[in-house]
Amino acid sequence: MAFEKQVLTCTNCGAPIQNLNPRAKTSVCPSCGAQLDLTSKDYQVLGHFQKHRIKFPINIGWEGTYQGEKIRVIGHIRYAEQGDKWDEFLLISEGGRTLWLQIDEGKPTFFETITPLEIIIPDQIKTHVKIAGRNEVVVERGYARIVMIDGELTWKCKKNDSVGYIDTQHYSIEYTDKEIEVYEKIPTSWKELKQIFGKLNQTAYTGDVGAGKQEVRSGPGAVGCITIIIFVAIFLLIGAAMSRCGGGISGGSYSGGRSSFGSSFGGK
Numbered sequence: 001m002a003f004e005k006q007v008l009t010c011t012n013c014g015a016p017i018q019n020l021n022p023r024a025k026t027s028v029c030p031s032c033g034a035q036l037d038l039t040s041k042d043y044q045v046l047g048h049f050q051k052h053r054i055k056f057p058i059n060i061g062w063e064g065t066y067q068g069e070k071i072r073v074i075g076h077i078r079y080a081e082q083g084d085k086w087d088e089f090l091l092i093s094e095g096g097r098t099l100w101l102q103i104d105e106g107k108p109t110f111f112e113t114i115t116p117l118e119i120i121i122p123d124q125i126k127t128h129v130k131i132a133g134r135n136e137v138v139v140e141r142g143y144a145r146i147v148m149i150d151g152e153l154t155w156k157c158k159k160n161d162s163v164g165y166i167d168t169q170h171y172s173i174e175y176t177d178k179e180i181e182v183y184e185k186i187p188t189s190w191k192e193l194k195q196i197f198g199k200l201n202q203t204a205y206t207g208d209v210g211a212g213k214q215e216v217r218s219g220p221g222a223v224g225c226i227t228i229i230i231f232v233a234i235f236l237l238i239g240a241a242m243s244r245c246g247g248g249i250s251g252g253s254y255s256g257g258r259s260s261f262g263s264s265f266g267g268k
């Protein structure tokens with residue numbers, strides 16, 4: 001069985017858009033970045049979007065093998081919440097399985113859509129929630145904003161939309177005022193992802209996985225450590241300079257310290 005292709009015409013610019021997921025509700029034009037509402041008859045433009053140039057570990061269009069099935073990366077959403085950013089890639093299998101690959105703080109996790117027996121009403125969830133018969137503890141919740149969107153999505157969504165989420169140990173609930181999705185978390189690693197796709201783009205997250213070495217747990221975390229070490233070193237230097245100057249805070253050495261601090265963080 002092969003992926004069935006459907007070709008649409010962009011409402012905004014007329015370019016062809018290939019769709020693979022029959023359940024897609026949003027499709028982003030690869031030429032102009034317009035977000036089209038596939039649930040409307042004439043594929044209404046939900047939003048316009050300027051392309052970013054960010055390198056991700058995987059790309060839309062990549063194919064691989066996951067648990068014996070052929071899978072393909074078809075969509076991507078980048079979320080932001082108070083300075084935190086994370087990415088979710090949508091994957092479909094030839095058998096119709098839908099998986100999201102989340103990359104949060106350099107850590108990859110699969111999320112598979114499930115249909116729980118329970119009726120889940122996000123507003124009524126407090127500290128616990130019963131999902132698939134398990135009594136789950138709420139570990140995190142909030143609202144994330146979509147800052148980047150690409151490919152085909154199973155949500156009807158556009159840039160700047162807000163999505164509510166509630167995370168428990170084993171599940172994640174994502175919701176808007178119209179839709180709700182429940183996912184089961186499936187742990188994965190950069191090593192497994194490299195086996196699935198046969199390759200990975202070299203990024204801060206994947207570290208030296210591409211070079212065939214051991215998996216790097218958290219690229220950004222490692223950078224953070226180096227920053228702290230530099231920061232401490234600068235403080236020690238300032239301290240040494242100040243004691244030599246007899247405690248006088250000279251403008252020169254102090255502002256020098258500040259700018260080093262700024263640039264080391266800026267380089268993160």
Ligand SMILES: [Zn+2]
Binds near residue numbers: 012032
């Ligand atoms: Zn277009």
